[in-house]
Amino acid sequence: MKHSLVILSLSVLFVGCVPAPQPTIGLGTGIGIGTAQSHENNGAYGQPPHLYATAIRTYFSTKLKRASQAQYRFKPPVKAYKKKGLAYGGGVAWRGWLVETLVATPSRTGRLSTPKPHMILFSGEQIVEDILGKSHKLLVKVE
Amino acid sequence: MANFNTHFTVAAGASALVSATLLSMEVVSPQEAVVAFAIGTLGGLLPDVDSAHSKSIKVGFNVLSLLITIMLIFVKSSTYSLIEMLIMSVLVFSGIRYAFLGFFRKISKHRGMFHTIPVAVIWAIVIAILCQWFFDLNSLISWVYGVMICLGYLVHLTLDELYSVDLGNRRMKKSSGTALKFGMFKNRQQQVHTAIIYAMIPILFALAPDMEMIQSALFSKDAWLNFKDIILPYDGRWFFH
Numbered sequence: 001m002k003h004s005l006v007i008l009s010l011s012v013l014f015v016g017c018v019p020a021p022q023p024t025i026g027l028g029t030g031i032g033i034g035t036a037q038s039h040e041n042n043g044a045y046g047q048p049p050h051l052y053a054t055a056i057r058t059y060f061s062t063k064l065k066r067a068s069q070a071q072y073r074f075k076p077p078v079k080a081y082k083k084k085g086l087a088y089g090g091g092v093a094w095r096g097w098l099v100e101t102l103v104a105t106p107s108r109t110g111r112l113s114t115p116k117p118h119m120i121l122f123s124g125e126q127i128v129e130d131i132l133g134k135s136h137k138l139l140v141k142v143e
Numbered sequence: 144m145a146n147f148n149t150h151f152t153v154a155a156g157a158s159a160l161v162s163a164t165l166l167s168m169e170v171v172s173p174q175e176a177v178v179a180f181a182i183g184t185l186g187g188l189l190p191d192v193d194s195a196h197s198k199s200i201k202v203g204f205n206v207l208s209l210l211i212t213i214m215l216i217f218v219k220s221s222t223y224s225l226i227e228m229l230i231m232s233v234l235v236f237s238g239i240r241y242a243f244l245g246f247f248r249k250i251s252k253h254r255g256m257f258h259t260i261p262v263a264v265i266w267a268i269v270i271a272i273l274c275q276w277f278f279d280l281n282s283l284i285s286w287v288y289g290v291m292i293c294l295g296y297l298v299h300l301t302l303d304e305l306y307s308v309d310l311g312n313r314r315m316k317k318s319s320g321t322a323l324k325f326g327m328f329k330n331r332q333q334q335v336h337t338a339i340i341y342a343m344i345p346i347l348f349a350l351a352p353d354m355e356m357i358q359s360a361l362f363s364k365d366a367w368l369n370f371k372d373i374i375l376p377y378d379g380r381w382f383f384h
Contacts, residue, residue, distance in 0.1 A: 133353060
């Protein structure tokens, strides 16, 4: 019983060490889309990027294999913020505009793969980070 | 029961094979493939964390503690001073090498709960959580590392189980059935431990990164086509592409 209690307390302790899950960003369907009430002034996020499509294509042209044949689908920019990983001290790492993008590239045989979702983080017109996937536990979409 | 060298070699071989396949399928980058290989190999040593008198586990944990300490130094090098990094290194190294190992040896019994399949699954989820919440990695890579540790862990359990067959005398050794198992059910205490372990899985899943990317990268029709593409030379020419 003593051992059971130790294991139970450890699991509770571990869960307690991780911050409560934040609403996450989803792409496309409603599943996984989370929102958070903003207490921040809209100005903190700056102006939305206008030339995001060009910026993203340029960004990926050096990052992806066979980038010249890549196909893109963009969603309009949304306000978001991202926290630092706990190993880096937590706190807000970035606040700006996020563009959800689907990128399909051909495989080495030329077969076009299923588009991969990326979340591209902007500060003004500048790309600051690209996160593969539809959601990330440290990223919060702001309505 | 397989010895340290066997566990290390087989886990490293399996991890190399899987990480090379993931690299070839363009699921991971070359750097990520190296980390995946290292994590898979470590996973192959983890189940013996409960072994009380294993010298080889001490060696394994020296390496593990050193790796984690070095990784944290890299993470904190831009913000911490040398003295802060030195203090952190001593604390982290001794914390993992002595406190963590000592604690688990105290609360666990060799070939107990640590040699079960659900614990391998828990390690996968915990590693995925740590990668995303602590090190800010994306969901795909977090889960790739989680899957790699689980793979190494299961390789270890499978090896232990295979070594419980005495091929010479054609009989099962006493240790048969103690390594690769779904839980322990012999007495009330073991049943409670097993129940707690199973109860932890959904709790941890709630904190884990999104699994859609790993499912799509490894277990989808597209992944299968991707895998088929890399088995043989795609242009029919061997070695001269």
